[in-house]
């Protein structure tokens with residue numbers, strides 16, 4: 001699943017109790033049945049278990065038909081083990097499901113060779129079991145290696161102990177087809193586990209990229225990812241002639257929140273500020289934590305005439321947001337600018353930063369922009385309404 005570069009995380013304004021910050025990890029937590037290999041890994045394991053189960057039902061019918069009661073009983077056990085593997089896989093314990101599958105394959109192969117001979121081809125499943133053990137991403141590699149070697153030794157030993165090509169008398173007439181079916185089906189568990197391993201690594205790669213792009217405290221994108229998005233947006237803005245706006249916001253007097261209520265409350269306030277800003281953005285916009293109490297927003301393809309009003313609505317929303325009992329309201333000062341031909345990401349952010357400091361100097365809780373053609377030298381100030389300050 002590719003990482004969505006632009007969409008802000010699905011933030012609802014978090015329920016903030018004034019003490020513990022809403023955890024980004026909790027917000028992105030997955031239901032346990034998807035872990036650790038993800039939904040597709042579970043599906044692959046389930047399909048594998050169903051095929052194993054159906055295969056042994058087929059063998060059960062065969063052995064009953066040819067009067068091999070012991071092998072019929074063994075296959076009842078195999079069916080139960082594949083059922084168990086499917087159940088365990090459904091709960092997300094893929095490692096345990098593979099372990100059950102390996103036990104079934106080894107036990108069934110040994111008993112079948114003992115009962116009906118090497119000529120039926122049941123020993124091929126030992127190769128599958130050895131590969132499953134070695135490829136199992138949930139097993140420690142040293143244990144997996146030892147187990148894989150042991151199963152390979154069992155395979156070789158069976159060829160020493162039992163005569164090659166011999167088969168129990170009742171099955172002689174179906175030897176060709178039985179050998180063929182076993183040769184065909186024995187590699188199937190390997191195919192399934194390789195698919196599962198690929199799913200697990202894809203899932204982990206996506207999770208890692210997601211973690212690397214997020215800010216831990218607020219759950220929104222971090223500065224590195226923000227810079228990447230801004231660079232990309234600047235490239236396409238130049239190409240398509242789209243309007244690209246960048247706004248940098250800084251929480252006013254944030255130090256006093258930390259000093260009065262403690263750093264962890266400050267973290268919670270930052271998380272709620274991020275959530276409030278994220279709720280006011282479109283899906284094409286990007287919000288990242290630029291650092292400390294600063295947030296950067298990138299708006300591409302935004303109609304010029306509406307941008308100042310939209311941004312001021314965002315500023316006001318923050319003013320009217322409650323941060324929890326006993327906590328003061330929060331305001332922010334913003335610098336808003338538009339990309340100019342030949343702008344680099346650094347230049348445009350530096351300009352937004354200078355405008356944001358202009359907003360601070362002018363009294364905070366306001367947006368200063370340079371959007372009007374004449375305003376490049378003299379920024380426009382969207383002043384806070386009187387009595388608006390929380």
Ligand SMILES: Nc1nc2c(ncn2[C@@H]2O[C@H](COP(=O)(O)OP(=O)(O)OP(=O)(O)O)[C@@H](O)[C@H]2O)c(=O)[nH]1
Pocket residue numbers: 217250251252253254255256258262263264265266267270291292293360364
């Ligand atoms: N809780 C918390 N505080 C942080 C974090 N990052 C930076 N800060 C604090 O943010 C505060 C920034 O303070 P200042 O730069 O003085 O700015 P300010 O108090 O917001 O004042 P103005 O920006 O001038 O309105 C400092 O106290 C930092 O310790 C963080 O991740 N969590």
